[in-house]
Amino acid sequence: MPTLRQFEIFVKLAETGNMGEAAGGLGLTQPALSQQLRALEDRLGLRLFERVPKGMQLTPAGRDLVAGARSVIAAARDFRDAADHVAAKPAGSIRFGVSPTIGPYLLPAVIKILHERYPDLRLFMREGIPTAQHAALAAGELDMVLSPLPIAGRGLQVEPLFREPLRIVAPPDDPLHDKTSLVHEDFRGRTFLTLDHRHHYHRQLMDICDKLGASVLSDYEGTSLDALQQMVGSGVGLAILPELYIRSDAGGLDMVRIAEPDDWTEYRSLAAAWRPSAAYADLYAEVAQIIADEARKRARLQLI
Amino acid sequence: MPTLRQFEIFVKLAETGNMGEAAGGLGLTQPALSQQLRALEDRLGLRLFERVPKGMQLTPAGRDLVAGARSVIAAARDFRDAADHVAAKPAGSIRFGVSPTIGPYLLPAVIKILHERYPDLRLFMREGIPTAQHAALAAGELDMVLSPLPIAGRGLQVEPLFREPLRIVAPPDDPLHDKTSLVHEDFRGRTFLTLDHRHHYHRQLMDICDKLGASVLSDYEGTSLDALQQMVGSGVGLAILPELYIRSDAGGLDMVRIAEPDDWTEYRSLAAAWRPSAAYADLYAEVAQIIADEARKRARLQLI
């Protein structure tokens, strides 16, 4: 295969018809160019130029091939320009794994900010089970993950962002709302809805139910907080929803109402994670900061 | 500018995700590939791959750039394929200069033969004044010329092909046709039409007119033999037309008739010329041979 330099020489010489001039244009000397041209012609097994008294003249074959040579160096130039552009500021597609318990309600605003700051950056959001996404992150199938703690992966950079209150919601007509003050005993024997058991949310909910003496509705595992809210609203049971979801457009308190014990202090902690070896590790840290800022803007959340 | 090899490495590694495998596929060892990859990343100023435990994983930037790298090596491959094809048998465009006094009546058949023999060869015929074309040939602006002798250019390979009778034609109703036998005196005072004075034809015609005591119509200089024939047919004067033209489809003897002295023996000699330094010099010699053969097939012409 010819060298890129040889392609450049071919094209430049076709333009100038003069070895010395072409050599100068490429920043080398005439003998070097002469040798490279010969090497190219030898490699191709044909004569590209004819040596006429006035200089170099394309052969018929050369006339046909020069267009192809041009497109090679054009492609190389395009590549280099794209690389320069990418190197100047982050660009490309970041594969972002999020838990469905947080992503849809917080990330749209984050994406908007990122898009303004890095127009060439694209975020591919993929929702999934946090533990599975941690593995995918470690394996390089995702670039960054936003999920509740704990995050297990070995060799991952885990950046805790904020902790978010978990709220107990009940149907609007639930007797719980009749009392002005609630205690743990009021929840004894009640049934809570939950998400897919592989979510960390599930384990946390079970712990909470233990404390309250409540039980988990095992027949149903939702796939989204919206689904849980719908179920609660229709009287199937109680649920625990994160603060940011309730404050979001999707959440709200139209279908359900908050009903908690007076000493209620359950939280969940959210964190971002990425591979510290990643090329864009700095950028991911910045994204994490943006997420934390955005979350705190929406609710007075505590840092961890 | 990155090396072509580096582009190949980039693409191959993006496909395999494994240095050893990619190196094997490219016929080199793993360290060489590792070094080249580093050199490429350094040159671009960005990380294309992320080193994860399982192997190499594209960074977001790398994912964006790999398509460009692919198109570079695709262009290079296309070029090499085209060059191989051209090297296998003559191809390209041969710029062929011809005199309008011979080209249109002889070359179509030659082109047909060449096209059968070398399907990838294209002939660009350019008509023009022979002396100008000789200069263009020497300067490398034409690859081959077919014209009447003499051909002046220095350092040109001139290959005489055949000599062709020149015929005197007169209008059908000209008194010349009444006689069974003509002598030079019959043409004294008659007027001959001619082509552009820069054609060698013009000088030869003036010589002939001198011998016959005839004169040249100086008001009109045709640009083609067809035009001359038309003029003669309409009674403007006499003309001299080459044998091959008269025998061609365009020529024929519908509008004019031959009227010559009994001892008439005027000829013109045609030759092909090219630069002996040309890459396709052998091919041009072959073309010259084809032209000579074709001409002799049409009329019993003498070799020179």
Added chain:
DNA sequence: CCTGCTCAATAAGATATGCTAATGGAGGCG
């Protein structure tokens, strides 16, 4: 006809590049 000019080819040597072989080091897995 000789001389000078232009332009390409060649020679020789310095340098840079690209490769291999051998080794080191980090992380995963039984």
Added chain:
DNA sequence: CGCCTCCATTAGCATATCTTATTGAGCAGG
């Protein structure tokens, strides 16, 4: 805990590539 996989690093060597200096061919002008 040791082995295995995979990438990085190093040293050494072959070759490619460039530079300077020189030669050679063709043309123009005196």
